[in-house]
Amino acid sequence: MIDGWDAAFDSIEDLISIHDNNFCILKVNKAFSKSVGIPPGKLIGRKCYEVMHAANGPRLSCCHKLAIEGKESKTEENFEPLLKKFFQVSCSPIFDNNKKIIGTVHIARDITGLKRAEERLRQHSNEIEEQLKVIAENAPVFLLQLNRQGHIDYINHAFPQFESDEILGKPFVNFISPEFRPLFLNMLKEVNGEKKFIENELQFAGNHNEPPWYRIKLSPIYRKRTLDRFLVICTDISEIKGKEFEIEKQRQEIIHAHRVLALNEFASSLAHEINQPLTAILSNAQAAQRILSQTDPSLMEFKEIVADIVLATNRAAEVIHRLRKLIKKGEVEFIKLDINMLVNDTVLLLSSNALIKNKFLKTELTPGLPAIIGDRIQLQQVLLNLIMNGLDAMVDAGPEAKDLVIRTSLKDPKTVVVAVEDSGHGFPKSSLGKPFDHFFTTKTQGMGLGLPISFSIVQAHGGQLIVKNKPAGGATVYFSLPVSKDD
Amino acid sequence: MSKNLPFVYIVDDEESVFKAVTRIIKSAGYAVETFNSANSFLSLQDIKHPSCLVLDIRMPGISGLALQETLQNKGIFIPIIFITGHGDIPMTVKAMKAGAIDFLPKPFDQKTLLDLIRVALTKDKLDQKRLNEKAKIQELISVLSPRELQVMKLVIKGMLNKQIAQELKLSIKTVKIHRGHLTQKLQVKSVAELVRLGQLANLKSSV
Known part of the structure; x- marks a missing residue:
């Protein structure tokens, strides 16, 4: 039976070992010994931190140590400089008949490939984000993200009449001229449905004689099929409006x-x-x-x-x-x-x-x-x-x-x-x-x-x-x- | 008492105007009767005299000018003073040609109004006198026989008895008898008087 189990453990790619309370290795599978390049016989009895980390004592985050102290399973992710690999480690305590801890089963899964892919993805998404940021910051329109309550989470660049930090976190509607506020609140209500976007022309609040006019395009952003945020695109149309008014006059x-x-x-x-x-x-x-x-x-x-x-x-x-x-x-x-x-x-x-x-x-x-x-x-x-x-x-x-x-x-x-x-x-x-x-x-x-x-x-x-x-x-x-x- | 007062009729569609004008005229001692349309004035049975008509030239329905014409066609004689407004000059000219006393451009002074009323009433008195005379003469003439009327017309024309007899194929004696009767009926003493009567009665001299 035991031989059968050993064969089973040896066929697993994860590094499996059993350590006692004093960090001494009691048993290892094939993958373990192959990974550290030491035959199983020469590993038994050695301190695990010497073999794995070439250290004199356990690391603070060692999950074997934590599992023994906490008397429960622990996991951690760490990079092994010696093996140049990322591992996901889990340690489950082993008890004797008197329910006393006598060691742990230590399983280390190589997640280096996963980590690298994740890293590449992160880098890639950072790059995209950076590019988007550059695009947004140079766009001739104002882009804003509002949360579900209509408060401003993001703005690509400052409005000429307001500082960015003056408007972040505040309700967008506050910056719209009072007479157009009901219109905008209605847009927020109506866009939350079938509509992909709603567009309107409205005037911003301001101390000027002629507050600026903007064309506002409001689109809902969904996450898991529920409304998560709003995207607002504001185009300055003051000049066009000015001409329209001139013609009307x-x-x-x-x-x-x-x-x-x-x-x-x-x-x-x-x-x-x-x-x-x-x-x-x-x-x-x-x-x-x-x-x-x-x-x-x-x-x-x-x-x-x-x-x-x-x-x-x-x-x-x-x-x-x-x-x-x-x-x-x-x-x-x-x-x-x-x-x-x-x-x-x-x-x-x-x-x-x-x-x-x-x-x-x-x-x-x-x-x-x-x-x-x-x-x-x-x-x-x-x-x-x-x-x-x-x-x-x-x-x-x-x-x-x-x-x-x-x-x-x-x-x-x-x-x-x-x-x-x-x-x-x-x-x-x-x-x-x-x-x-x-x-x-x-x-x-x-x-x-x-x-x-x-x-x-x-x-x-x-x-x-x-x-x-x-x-x-x-x-x-x-x-x-x-x-x-x-x- | 008002029966003896001279009468002023006012026809104007503007109540505010005719009320005020009425006050002035009444205070000057005239009897006043007002009408707010030409039609209501035309339905008046008996126009008193001496009187005159103060008439708004411009009214909806029958205008003042049209009323003047209607009265003339009906043979009703009453002197008319027109009240005119801005831009009524062509109408005013027509009214004056048709024999209006004068016209008063709005707004007008009470003195002008009362002066014109006096002129109009004087004219009406004369007109009425002439009309009465004419009526009287016409009454006299109406008792003449057709033959006597024929003879009278020829006398007025200036014909001698001989010529009249020839014209009417009568004897001179008969003509003389007719002449005698008609001068008696008309109470005239001379040919000249007869001619004047004929003129006053608008008698045509044709046979």
């Missing part, structure tokens, strides 16, 4: 200039509009003077006159206020608007203009329409353009063309439509495709900018503007506007 200036020009056209109707209350005020005031000069002036009547003067003054002030609102040049402000109210306001501004031209403005407004989102002044300008165009077309068509109708309706639950229907001659067939070309005009005194500007305003509001000729003559201009989401 120029567009707004053209729109404004056109609005002022259009206003000149109905200056006379405004004079009429203001003359009305002015007449009432003057006549009332003079009536009051007359009443006061009477022998028995009626205080009651005097009171009524003063109240009427106040009313008329308010009315004149309101005309001026409406005009001011229209001429005002300011930032475009998208707010919730009642389209019917907007139509009514504009019709009030233009009704005198229509009357002077012997035409009438009629409205057919669908009550209770949902609010739309838009800029009041610009949308009013669209209505103004379309109504003035319609009136002019009707003047050209002669006195039979009397009514211009403005309708509002709900096309579908998400879209409101405004139709401006004139009774003029309509667009010539050959030009139905042209009304949106700049400087195209059917009017003798037109600039040809009204429709293109209206078109661009409606488009900027997410709507559409179309022109149709009516079968019975006259043209209808329709424009649609999306309703406010929370309405």
Whole structure:
């Protein structure tokens, strides 16, 4: 039996030996003696540290020593300079009948090949890491790694406005302009799913007048199929944005200039509009003077006159206020608007203009329409353009063309439509495709900018503007506007 | 009491304006009646006199200018003072040509308004007097027989009895009898008076 076991041990490539409590070798297998180059007979009785380590005593980390002291199996990995090999060593204690330790079974597995491969791999991965670092550090974009909570773990190079150590470990969202924070938090939420990445343009926080704009691409990084981290790629788009803003500003200036020009056209109707209350005020005031000069002036009547003067003054002030609102040049402000109210306001501004031209403005407004989102002044300008165009077309068509109708309706639950229907001659067939070309005009005194500007305003509001000729003559201009989401 | 006061009618779609104007006119001692459209004025059964009309030239529906024309077509005589606004010059010219008293560009002074009303009322008095006279003459003429009317027209034309007899194929004696009857009916003493009557009654001198 014993011989059979020896044969078995000898066939194992690991170095197997049995040592007693005093580090004396009691038994070795073939692999052991072959490895140290000493026949088994000459090894028995020798101290293991002399044979293996050419030392005078056990090493501190010797697992044979530790196994005896701890009375349990121990393992260690160590390099044997003598054999120039890495070993994984395990020592299991051997007990006598009285459960007293009498030695250990010492098994040393040569792991030199494994160690070398591991080392090569480590070196290789260090090299790759180094290369990636160089690439990252020289990339013209900002690369960040965020942990699952969105805190910054890594950044390739510092943002011009923040020091790297100022931002490491902090939530990335802190460095985004407050108004864009909800957007970014939403990106973090949404990218954690099917989506491979989400891209958005947003502004960073900063003390500058014009904080920088970045295009942010957020991608999730998975580990073992669960979300582990995020990769953020930030590209500085401040310059592009600057140009976009410049173009938008120029567009707004053209729109404004056109609005002022259009206003000149109905200056006379405004004079009429203001003359009305002015007449009432003057006549009332003079009536009051007359009443006061009477022998028995009626205080009651005097009171009524003063109240009427106040009313008329308010009315004149309101005309001026409406005009001011229209001429005002300011930032475009998208707010919730009642389209019917907007139509009514504009019709009030233009009704005198229509009357002077012997035409009438009629409205057919669908009550209770949902609010739309838009800029009041610009949308009013669209209505103004379309109504003035319609009136002019009707003047050209002669006195039979009397009514211009403005309708509002709900096309579908998400879209409101405004139709401006004139009774003029309509667009010539050959030009139905042209009304949106700049400087195209059917009017003798037109600039040809009204429709293109209206078109661009409606488009900027997410709507559409179309022109149709009516079968019975006259043209209808329709424009649609999306309703406010929370309405 | 107001029955004896001169009457001023105001037609204006602007309530604030006609209210104020009403106050001024009333304080000057006139009776005032206001209408907010041409149509409501046209539905008025009986226009009092002496009176005048203060009329906004520009109104929705029937304009002031159109109302002036309608009144003339209906043979209703009332002096009109137009209230005009900015840019109403072409309309104002038309209104003046059609016989308006004057026009008041808004805003206007009370003195100007009251002066014009005085002028208008004076004219209306004269107009009414002339109209009454005309009506009276027409009434007289209406009692003439067709033959007498024929004779009268020829007399006005300046024909002698002999010529009239020839023209109407009557005897001179018969013509003389007709002449006697008609001068009696019309209470005139001379040919000259007869001619004046004929003019006032717009009598055409054709047969």
